[in-house]
Amino acid sequence: MIGALSHIRNWIFDLDNTLYPPGAELFALIDGRMGAYIAELLSVDLVEARRVQKGYFRAHGTTLAGLMADHGVDPHHFLDFVHDIPLDRLSHDPHVVDTIAALPGRRIVFTNGDAPYALRVLDRLGxxxxxxxxxxxHQLDYRPKPQAKGYARMCAALAIDPAESVFVEDMARNLVPAKALGMTTVWINNGSELGNEGVQAGMIDYEVADLGEWLKHITESE
Incomplete structure (x- = not known):
């Protein structure tokens, strides 16, 4: 393990567009389902539904948070609907699988999605x-990243010492609260939607384009 990370005991990863590349365009399918849900809920066309969706995403961190705040949407119903997508766009990347499995310590997924969907994705990725x-x-009590309370809540629930933790994310703004807690932050700058929004000086310790290559570098370094 590379010397600068030899103290790390907790390896925390975002899910979508982090553990797989945005080129898989899985989120495009989810986006479509969100649009359909909002169009039905608000009796609007898909153009207006997309405007509403993206507005909530920017303002609240997730579309769901905005829908809950303004329309009292049942989160389970919403998430079951939008995550009902095929996963055939995803494939195993043996390099990523092997290097993550080789990381010393605990390995955790921290996502604004829900666990049933995340587990399906992880299985598909190997x-x-x-x-x-x-x-x-759900465990975040619907306070999504980048709301700081959720990060502290996760650390308390899982007995995580931020000073011994790395957080890996494709969205730069979601790294800011992690860094404020004392985590080492890794930005996967891979061109994902709004990935570079909210970049702040001093909040990112490592900026990398390819997760697998970075993991190979740190696991093979003396």
Whole structure:
């Protein structure tokens, strides 16, 4: 393990567009389902539904948070609907699987999605059983990243010392609260939607384009 990370005991990863590349365009399918849900809920066309969706995403961190705040949407119903997608766009990346499995210490997924969906994705990626747990939007009490309370809540629930933790994310703004807690932060700058929004000086310790290559570098370094 590379010397600068030899103290790390907790390896915390975002899920979508982090453990798989945005080129899989899985979120495009979820986006479509969100649009359909909002169009039905608000009796609007898909153009207006997308405007509403993206507005909530920017303002609240997730579309769901905005829908809950303004329309009292049942989160379970919403998430079951939007995550009802095929996962055939995803494939195993043996390099990512092997290097994550080789990381010393605990491995955790921290996602604004829900655990049933995350577990399906992990299985499809060949990462089923590699992670200790998935800390999801329900456990966050629907306070999504980047709301700081959720990060502290996760650390308390899982007995995580931030100073011994790495957080890996494709969305730069979601790294800010992690860094404020004392985590080492890794930004996967891979071109995902709004990935570079909210970049702040001093909040990112490592900026990398390819997760697998970075993991190979740190696990093979003396």
């Amino acid at each position: 990462l089923g059983g590699v992670f200790e747990t998935v800390y999801d939007i």
